[in-house]
Amino acid sequence: GNGYVETFAISPDDNYVVGLNMKASWLPDSYPGRTKESSLTLFKFDNKKGKAIYLNEFDFDGTLPECISFDKNGRNLLVANFN
Numbered sequence: 001g002n003g004y005v006e007t008f009a010i011s012p013d014d015n016y017v018v019g020l021n022m023k024a025s026w027l028p029d030s031y032p033g034r035t036k037e038s039s040l041t042l043f044k045f046d047n048k049k050g051k052a053i054y055l056n057e058f059d060f061d062g063t064l065p066e067c068i069s070f071d072k073n074g075r076n077l078l079v080a081n082f083n
Contacts, residue, residue: 005019005020005021005022005041006020006021006022006065006066006067007019007020007066007067007068008020008068009068009069009070009077010045010070011070011074012070012072012073012074013074014045014047015044015045015047015074016042016043016044016045016074017042017043017045017052018040018041018042018043018068018070018077019040019041019043020038020040020065020067020068020079021038021039021040021041021057021065022038022064022065023035023037023038023039025037025038025062025063025064025065026063026064026082036061036063037059037060037061037062038059038060038062038063038064038065038081039057039058039059039060040057040058040060040068040077040079041054041056041057041058042054042055042056042057042058043055060079062079062081062083063081063082063083064081064082064083065079065080065081065082066080066081066082067079067080068080
């Protein structure tokens, strides 16, 4: 991703890893380069090779995300944001 990874989550089936990127959303509103969005970076985990394979990055409206978690079925993500 193009940000600062705050944390990551591994899906319950161990097939996916999602990185939570704060980007520059933590900067003051008046600071040049501040972003109003954060992002999630999705990786497929290859258990045989022990590698995470980049799939995509998704922006979302959020400031200073702090934590992320999959639901027990691995179909939904919970993201906690400062604002």
